Amino acid sequence: MPISPWRALSPDNGDHYLAFERRFRYVVEDPEHTWRRVWIPTVIACPVCEADTGLRLAYMSGVDAVVEAACPVGHTWVETRVDVSQWMAYCRFRAGSQEFDWLWLIEAGFGEEPPPPIDYAKELRTAAGEVAKYGKRKAKAKVRREVRKVKKKVRNEAMRPVAAVLRTAWAMQSGGVEPVKASRRRPAPKPPKTPPVSAYRKAYGVQAPEKGPKCLACEDSGQITAPGISVPCTECDGPAAAALAAAERRAERARQGKDERRPATSK
Numbered sequence: 001m002p003i004s005p006w007r008a009l010s011p012d013n014g015d016h017y018l019a020f021e022r023r024f025r026y027v028v029e030d031p032e033h034t035w036r037r038v039w040i041p042t043v044i045a046c047p048v049c050e051a052d053t054g055l056r057l058a059y060m061s062g063v064d065a066v067v068e069a070a071c072p073v074g075h076t077w078v079e080t081r082v083d084v085s086q087w088m089a090y091c092r093f094r095a096g097s098q099e100f101d102w103l104w105l106i107e108a109g110f111g112e113e114p115p116p117p118i119d120y121a122k123e124l125r126t127a128a129g130e131v132a133k134y135g136k137r138k139a140k141a142k143v144r145r146e147v148r149k150v151k152k153k154v155r156n157e158a159m160r161p162v163a164a165v166l167r168t169a170w171a172m173q174s175g176g177v178e179p180v181k182a183s184r185r186r187p188a189p190k191p192p193k194t195p196p197v198s199a200y201r202k203a204y205g206v207q208a209p210e211k212g213p214k215c216l217a218c219e220d221s222g223q224i225t226a227p228g229i230s231v232p233c234t235e236c237d238g239p240a241a242a243a244l245a246a247a248e249r250r251a252e253r254a255r256q257g258k259d260e261r262r263p264a265t266s267k
């Protein structure tokens with residue numbers, strides 16, 4: 001009688017049904033040990049095709065007399081080697097109930113074979129791959145960070161004039177002094193300033209020399225005078241012309257806006 005694949009494990013309702021991916025083992029008592037019980041796990045296989053994985057075992061309380069088994073191909077057989085009470089206990093264990101009296105059965109190796117041990121080498125390879133990926137991500141993040149930094153710098157450069165305007169506006173708003181617009185470049189060192197001669201004279205208390213006449217011939221009088229004669233100076237244009245020329249020079253400077261010595265409110 002084929003076992004329905006749609007049955008569910010329900011020991012409380014009498015349905016002791018399980019399907020196994022891995023091999024199923026029942027236990028037989030080791031006859032060589034007489035002073036204590038030792039169990040030998042034994043693998044079940046289909047008597048027809050010898051399949052030992054993908055088997056299904058079933059026992060319905062009150063209906064079946066023995067445990068029935070089926071292989072993936074569809075062969076069914078009566079599995080008399082599996083003890084009914086042990087099978088039912090294992091089904092209750094798989095259903096989640098903890099029965100101290102039956103722990104020995106699980107420890108003896110009854111039931112589906114445990115999953116293969118974790119392949120640590122494979123795990124490590126996977127982990128290494130993950131780490132490498134993580135590292136790559138980190139490296140990428142670093143590059144992105146650098147790019148962001150550069151972008152920020154560029155933006156700061158672009159915003160500098162605006163920032164300066166804002167700073168000035170803020171300073172003026174708060175009644176502060178307009179900040180000096182200092183170039184970021186280090187100013188070129190100024191050549192040592194030589195004080196004017198007048199400063200030395202002042203420092204040493206030296207009297208400035210009397211200014212001699214510009215025209216040595218007429219001594220700025222415009223006339224060459226000697227006993228008996230008086231003629232207009234032939235070396236200069238005379239004091240009137242000199243005064244006119246000086247006035248003309250001053251006017252020229254004023255026109256060019258260079259005459260800063262003259263106060264604007266002299267009138």
Ligand SMILES: [Zn+2]
Pocket residue numbers: 046047048049050051071072073074075
């Ligand atoms: Zn089979």
Ligand SMILES: [Zn+2]
Pocket residue numbers: 215216217218219220221222223233234235236237238
């Ligand atoms: Zn003269």
